[in-house]
Amino acid sequence: MTEFVRVLLPLAPAVPLVLALLGLLLRRPTSLLPLAALPGLAAAFVSPTGEIISLPWLLLGISFRLDPLGAVFLGFASLLWTLAGLYAYAYLGGKQGEGRFCLFWNLTLAGTSGTFVAADAATFYLSFALLSLAAYGLVVHERSKAAWRAGRVYIVLAIFGETCLLLGLLLGANAADSLLIDDVRAALAVSPWRDAAILALLMGFGLKAGLVPLHVWLPLAHSAAPVPASAVLSGVIVKAGLIGLIRFLPIDALPSWADTLLWLGLATAWSGILLGLPQRQPKAVLAYSTMSQMGLMVAVLGAGFGAGVAGTTMATALYATHHGLAKGALFLAVGVVAAGAGRAAIPLLVVVAVLGAAIAGMPFTGGALAKLAIKDSLGSGPVGLLASLSAIGTMLLMLRTLVLLVAQRPPAAVAHASAGLIGPFVATAAAALVVPWLLFPVLTGRPLAYAFASPVIWDALWPIFVAVVIASPAFLRSIAVGDIAGPVEAVLRRVGGSWTAWHPPRPAIDGPRLLTRLVKPAQSLETWLAGSAASGSALLLVAVLLGFAALI
Known part of the structure; x- marks a missing residue:
């Protein structure tokens, strides 16, 4: 029994990964969604705290540890994910794209669970990157114009955030000469690269938590995603940034x-x-x-x-x-x-x-x-x-x-x-x-x-x-969802247009039809963005950050 309890913690991220693959073979994969987070819920209650469980044979070595903080986060997250999974079964079951939704749902859950119980920086980063990238599939699931726009903003900022996070973790691990999270956190306080590492980590985790001015993905993504996905995006996934700040800074x-x-x-x-x-x-x-x-x-x-x-x-x-x-x-x-x-x-x-x-x-x-x-x-x-x-x-x-x-x-x-x-x-x-x-x-x-x-x-x-x-029912004047995201897109669009004028693009390899399909939505987007107003210094700052992310 004791050995089974110890296994529960690795099962929290492992079971959703297995169900992600299994769901591809089923006609109604949403029936698996309520089950995916149950190992995490059980682990939050019965797994021993403080003990590091290592799996040296997996990848380059994976290790998990459940402390009181991780138990709280894993417990409420697994509970919400289970109930939202029941909701998703009724909301999306039998509809087009059901299998695709279940795939990204389970991958995001696996990454989130791993983030809450990771014992070392490598496991944490792998889990954090998995949840960040897999959540893109939830954001764009509806495949509407709003969903594609939200997905574009989300993925650019997510890649930027992952880059910052990787840089900060590498500096911390080098200072500690260890991958254990506790060692990295202690070493960062006295490292000569302390401020650079903390700034990078703050940007990576702060972006996920929705801190200004890198918040623009959050209202766009949560508004565009299907309802059960919005529930876990807003209820759980942003908390990965919060626990990252607590763990490492x-x-x-x-x-x-x-x-x-x-x-x-x-x-x-x-x-x-x-x-x-x-x-x-x-x-x-x-x-x-x-x-x-x-x-x-x-x-x-x-x-x-x-x-x-x-x-x-x-x-x-x-x-x-x-x-x-x-x-x-x-x-x-x-x-x-x-x-x-x-x-x-x-x-x-x-x-x-x-x-x-x-x-x-x-x-x-x-x-x-x-x-x-x-x-x-x-x-x-x-x-x-x-x-x-x-x-x-x-x-x-x-x-x-x-x-x-x-x-x-x-x-x-x-x-x-x-x-x-x-x-x-x-x-x-x-x-x-x-x-x-x-x-x-x-x-x-x-x-x-x-x-x-x-x-x-x-x-x-x-x-x-x-x-x-x-x-008051009026509640002020209307502001577009994503606030400064619209003006930033307009700026980048105009910059891109100027670049194209100096460097004409090569013909598309699939012919004029594909080129027309690519240009038409871009023209519609430019027309829509033309009505957005600029937002001063905040716009300039986020434009620089987005531009940097696009280059890397």
């Missing part, structure tokens, strides 16, 4: 970098709010909300490590758990509403409202406990005030989502959502509301009674009250 020993992380996180949190409120699609609003919440989590790391607050890591893990489950449930709700909820529409929207208020920190919800857990790390000064005020923006985003869902409900006469869609949504919503209550005493060391103190309740309640008072 020695910010507790470097106050200047801690401050950088803090203010970059706060800038992202507020940018997500300001860019998300004018959106006109529920999934876009939810995507910008994820960007905002990820910024807040990064700010917690910067503030907590900078001030030496004990428990910052596990407090952030609790916050990530609630956000992942709640945001996953909200994305699933978008699909249920679009399918037609019928008589269940009102109860469904009530659940959506409760989940949204929970993310904003409404008292007596799992979200209130998550907010309470990170309060000590943020402190009571200006940083704590900015974080508290951001809860108003978060609630406004959730109200905006609710308003858009109500407005976009199909008529009652259309076909109702199946139990296969409603059931996983309800289960995910219940997990988001209940799981934080189970984890709060364990991860924070405080009793649940602490959450019922009058000052604590008031601190959580007043941002909700303010948001409800100032909410």
